[in-house]
Amino acid sequence: MARWQPGARERLQSVALRLFAERGFEQTTVAEIAAAAELTERTFFRHFADKREVLFAGQEDFLQLFTDPIEAAPAGTPAYELVRRALEAAGEFFPLERRTFARTRAAIIGGEPALQERELGKLASLKTRLGELMRDRGIGEPTATLAAEAGVTIFHLAFQQWIADGEERSMGELARERLDAMAALVSV
CATH class of the missing domain: 1.10.357.10 (Tetracycline Repressor, domain 2)
Structure with missing residues (x-):
């Protein structure tokens, strides 16, 4: 997993939006978002409190x-x-x-x-x-x-x-x- 790369927040948001659109919001996990963005879950939680915050930050x-x-x-x-x-x-x-x-x-x-x-x-x-x-x-x-x-x-x-x-x-x-x-x- 990539760590400390610039643009992590934007990448997480972009990947999350794509996964939510493809799979549905409830069916998409934070782990899947982080993995698809090539980041860790810990990195996800540095930027967003939960997956709803991707949409409401x-x-x-x-x-x-x-x-x-x-x-x-x-x-x-x-x-x-x-x-x-x-x-x-x-x-x-x-x-x-x-x-x-x-x-x-x-x-x-x-x-x-x-x-x-x-x-x-x-x-x-x-x-x-x-x-x-x-x-x-x-x-x-x-x-x-x-x-x-x-x-x-x-x-x-x-x-x-x-x-x-x-x-x-x-x-x-x-x-x-x-x-x-x-x-x-x-x-x-």
Whole structure:
């Protein structure tokens, strides 16, 4: 087994995704992932707490993707603009070269109820954090919660379209399209 080679985390993640897609998440073991990556199980556990973390690693980075642009906005920035800034950052985080990975990951999660629950929990955490940030910036209720809920819903809808078979538009374009649709809805 290879040891202390650079790129071990990425190799483990790539191999795990392939094995999950081929064999199923539950049918794939950490030992099989490590062996296929030509690494030890110990190396696997240096990078991931368990095999679910291969799919869900980076939760804090995901949250920051949305929170950083909100925190950087000038005081008094309206809630809609804060949501727009967060969605714009999300669009940049999902370049076209990530689409294949995202599609495969989504298919694996879609096949396992426990993983679906974890994914929904990730989105719920995001809604909670965005609502807190809005309130911290002086945005009152129910506007803060509505903005957080709408922002995460728009992101989720854009992301689902972005990973759909045949979709070629960018994540940013899809998020803007959905944000514009929401703006049109409330301006009627």
